[in-house]
Amino acid sequence: xxxxxxxxxxxxxxxxxxxxxxxxxxxxxxxxxxxxxxxxxxxxxxxxxxxxxxxxxxxxxxxxxxxxxxxxxxxxxxxxxxxxxxxxxxxxxxxxxxxxxxxxxxxxxxxxxxxxxxxxxxxxxxxxxxxxxxxxxxxxxxxxxxxxxxxxxxxxxxxxxxxxxxxxxxxxxxxxxxxxxxxxxxxxxxxxxxxxxxxxxxxxxxxxxxxxxxxxxxxxxxxxxxxxxxxxxxxxxxxxxxxxxxxxxxxxxxxxxxxxxxxxxxxxxxxxxxxxxxxxxxxxxxxxxxxxxxxxxxxxxxxxxxxxxxxxxxxxxxxxxxxxxxxxxxxxxxxxxxxxxxxxxxxxxxxxxxxxxxxxxxxxxxxxxxxxxxxxxxxxxxxxxxxxxxxxxxxxxxxxxxxxx
Amino acid sequence: xxxxxxxxxxxxxxxxxxxxxxxxxxxxxxxxxxxxxxxxxxxxxxxxxxxxxxxxxxxxxxxxxxxxxxxxxxxxxxxxxxxxxxxxxxxxxxxxxxxxxxxxxxxxxxxxxxxxxxxxxxxxxxxxxxxxxxxxxxxxxxxxxxxxxxxxxxxxxxxxxxxxxxxxxxxxxxxxxxxxxxxxxxxxxxxxxxxxxxxxxxxxxxxxxxxxxxxxxxxxxxxxxxxxxxxxxxxxxxxxxxxxxxxxxxxxxxxxxxxxxxxxxxxxxxxxxxxxxxxxxxxxxxxxxxxxxxxxxxxxxxxxxxxxxxxxxxxxxxxxxxxxxxxxxxxxxxxxxxxxxxxxxxxxxxxxxxxxxxxxxxxxxxxxxxxxxxxxxxxxxxxx
Numbered sequence: 081x082x083x084x085x086x087x088x089x090x091x092x093x094x095x096x097x098x099x100x101x102x103x104x105x106x107x108x109x110x111x112x113x114x115x116x117x118x119x120x121x122x123x124x125x126x127x128x129x130x131x132x133x134x135x136x137x138x139x140x141x142x143x144x145x146x147x148x149x150x151x152x153x154x155x156x157x158x159x160x161x162x163x164x165x166x167x168x169x170x171x172x173x174x175x176x177x178x179x180x181x182x183x184x185x186x187x188x189x190x191x192x193x194x195x196x197x198x199x200x201x202x203x204x205x206x207x208x209x210x211x212x213x214x215x216x217x218x219x220x221x222x223x224x225x226x227x228x229x230x231x232x233x234x235x236x237x238x239x240x241x242x243x244x245x246x247x248x249x250x251x252x253x254x255x256x257x258x259x260x261x262x263x264x265x266x267x268x269x270x271x272x273x274x275x276x277x278x279x280x281x282x283x284x285x286x287x288x289x290x291x292x293x294x295x296x297x298x299x300x301x302x303x304x305x306x307x308x309x310x311x312x313x314x315x316x317x318x319x320x321x322x323x324x325x326x327x328x329x330x331x332x333x334x335x336x337x338x339x340x341x342x343x344x345x346x347x348x349x350x351x352x353x354x355x356x357x358x359x360x361x362x363x364x365x366x367x368x369x370x371x372x373x374x375x376x377x378x379x380x381x382x383x384x385x386x387x388x389x390x391x392x393x394x395x396x397x398x399x400x401x402x403x404x405x406x407x408x409x410x411x412x413x414x415x416x417x418x419x420x421x422x423x424x425x426x427x428x429x430x431x432x433x434x435x436x437x438x439x440x441x442x443x444x445x446x447x448x449x450x451x452x453x454x455x456x457x458x459x460x461x462x463x464x465x466x467x468x469x470x471x472x473x474x475x476x477x478x479x480x481x482x483x484x485x
Numbered sequence: 486x487x488x489x490x491x492x493x494x495x496x497x498x499x500x501x502x503x504x505x506x507x508x509x510x511x512x513x514x515x516x517x518x519x520x521x522x523x524x525x526x527x528x529x530x531x532x533x534x535x536x537x538x539x540x541x542x543x544x545x546x547x548x549x550x551x552x553x554x555x556x557x558x559x560x561x562x563x564x565x566x567x568x569x570x571x572x573x574x575x576x577x578x579x580x581x582x583x584x585x586x587x588x589x590x591x592x593x594x595x596x597x598x599x600x601x602x603x604x605x606x607x608x609x610x611x612x613x614x615x616x617x618x619x620x621x622x623x624x625x626x627x628x629x630x631x632x633x634x635x636x637x638x639x640x641x642x643x644x645x646x647x648x649x650x651x652x653x654x655x656x657x658x659x660x661x662x663x664x665x666x667x668x669x670x671x672x673x674x675x676x677x678x679x680x681x682x683x684x685x686x687x688x689x690x691x692x693x694x695x696x697x698x699x700x701x702x703x704x705x706x707x708x709x710x711x712x713x714x715x716x717x718x719x720x721x722x723x724x725x726x727x728x729x730x731x732x733x734x735x736x737x738x739x740x741x742x743x744x745x746x747x748x749x750x751x752x753x754x755x756x757x758x759x760x761x762x763x764x765x766x767x768x769x770x771x772x773x774x775x776x777x778x779x780x781x782x783x784x785x786x787x788x789x790x791x792x793x794x795x796x797x798x799x800x801x802x803x804x805x806x807x808x809x810x811x812x813x814x815x816x817x818x819x820x821x822x823x824x825x826x827x828x829x830x831x832x833x834x835x836x837x838x839x840x841x842x843x844x845x846x847x848x849x850x851x852x853x854x855x856x857x858x859x860x861x862x863x864x865x866x867x868x869x
Contacts, residue, residue, distance in 0.1 A: 296519065298519075
């Protein structure tokens with residue numbers, strides 16, 4: 081079928097009252113960024129839906145990109161025709177003929193915003209229903225749960241026909257909920273948390289702690305590659321690498337083993353908050369899941385969360401590991417996440433970390449360190465890069481590899 | 486020199502040797518090492534695996550590198566036996582398999598397994614009905630080669646696969662060593678095949694390297710226990726120069742596969758036409774759809790195969806007494822024996838095995854010198 085446009089229906093934002101304009105504007109921006117590679121498209125954001133004129137662009141490729149943009153409830157490839165009854169009948173029949181081999185029942189669903197059109201909704205439904213039944217007698221009309229619903233929209237400029245509705249990514253347009261920092265380790269959970277944050281409209285920036293030589297360049301590259309995997313939902317994502325070696329060494333040197341992890345985490349959270357404050361972030365997101373490991377018990381959360389009053393949002397807090405993995409596989413971060421490089425969370429992990437650390441003790445041990453100076457030096461070494469979906473960090477120098485094969 | 490012994494081994498392609506050399510010099514890190522040199526080698530290893538997977542038409546996770554055909558055959562048979570011994574101790578192999586399969590099966594017999602050796606008909610083919618008859622509840626493996634190395638018979642892999650569709654738990658192994666680049670792909674690796682064995686030096690790659698295809702979801706125990714290479718299925722530091730060279734060799738072998746196979750068939754046709762005119766020659770590899778285009782096995786009545794090989798060598802033409810692997814043992818051909826060819830005739834068999842590098846001039850030269858040798862043997866046997 082030669083589709084001419086794609087009709088995009090908005091998600092929850094339709095109900096958002098006065099903010100509507102901002103939401104639509106943001107979605108328009110995100111869609112434009114996501115479809116930037118297709119130069120022939122025309123995107124028209126309207127109040128109730130968005131129209132994308134394909135102008136000959138391959139619609140499968142466009143729809144693949146669209147399916148990753150948050151804030152879209154669903155979309156339909158459609159055909160735009162002049163407001164002519166014969167042309168309408170002919171086009172409807174062509175579409176149904178193409179779909180007929182896979183279906184037994186059908187329904188015509190007409191909407192009309194142009195009330196000056198010569199036929200009304202019921203007349204169009206009946207006319208097209210009869211016409212299709214006469215020409216394709218193997219199909220029967222059925223109002224409830226038909227195999228095919230042919231949607232006909234009579235608007236002021238033209239008539240639009242579509243037969244397929246594809247589920248969008250749902251959620252809210254990224255950016256409409258403000259900005260936050262995501263603490264990205266490189267494991268399975270934090271990319272999933274990032275994905276879920278974006279789904280609710282949050283623009284995220286990645287905060288990643290790296291500790292050479294305790295963590296390798298490949299662990300850093302892995303975190304960046306994971307960021308690239310999440311970039312298609314927004315276009316680009318900022319990656320903030322925070323040097324953590326000195327803090328980790330100092331903590332190891334002066335804090336009793338049982339509290340190593342708790343104190344390290346307090347520093348990480350403080351640094352993430354500092355980044356948020358510097359960069360107009362409103363909250364911290366992370367991949368903690370209640371009870372999954374020692375640092376993620378409620379007691380640990382109390383002892384770590386103590387360093388800030390900024391909201392900490394844990395999108396996967398109540399998910400089982402399997403549920404998290406299911407999403408990781410869906411967003412294609414799982415295979416990367418399981419690459420076996422040490423990250424900031426696994427080094428110096430004591431054999432018996434406290435699962436129920438006490439807040440007073442955590443504060444006490446931490447007070448032994450010159451926290452302000454350590455933090456200042458870490459922040460001075462921060463590096464920020466912008467990551468695109470097509471960036472490659474884990475594979476290097478493919479030319480010499482390809483040349484020998 | 487005229488080399489007509491390509492089923493024994495092929496000459497390494499200069500471009501492939503160049504790859505071997507470049508990888509040995511520039512990618513000498515151990516793919517298991519954590520540092521950059523190791524990582525660089527690992528990436529090459531995975532790219533080589535991906536290229537082979539793309540050429541075979543499977544996923545990279547289904548390709549495992551080995552030391553060659555013998556290891557591949559041993560691995561699939563013994564690895565299946567170890568993995569599945571709780572489900573039954575019965576193997577089915579054809580009686581015309583390569584020694585790597587037959588002797589691995591014989592070892593399993595020593596350990597108390599039952600092995601059914603499928604017979605072949607007078608032309609050298611397994612009857613799929615015999616496979617159906619041999620299957621028992623405790624059968625765990627069926628192993629049948631794609632192209633017989635001695636006479637070039639293409640076994641009915643597709644038909645056997647159809648039968649095995651009713652027995653989804655049985656592992657189906659195909660020794661595909663002789664079938665690469667002969668435009669037989671769809672007949673060698675139909676859907677139902679679970680494992681297939683390949684060897685690089687049969688397609689202008691280096692010795693000592695090969696790979697198996699192992700279908701995702703099929704369990705195969707390891708023969709080489711150790712450091713966990715090949716996702717813990719085949720330990721031992723990867724022979725990266727040879728693996729990369731094999732990957733390239735496979736790509737080159739499959740380039741214009743149809744044209745190459747046609748060229749070999751054309752040469753074989755001329756040789757068959759020529760030899761058929763000679764009264765005391767028996768041809769075991771006729772020209773038809775069920776024989777590979779590159780293998781031609783024939784016998785001169787009353788002349789030991791060895792003698793024919795030496796007589797032709799004196800004229801600069803190299804061929805084999807059937808399978809090179811067993812030709813030094815002096816035994817008669819095991820395939821011809823299974824075909825119930827009389828022993829005297831079987832020991833007279835020799836094998837020409839062609840390659841796309843063989844030329845019309847070489848075939849002409851063979852047809853020029855062969856009558857002289859033939860007449861001499863005829864006189865010796867009192868026939869001429």
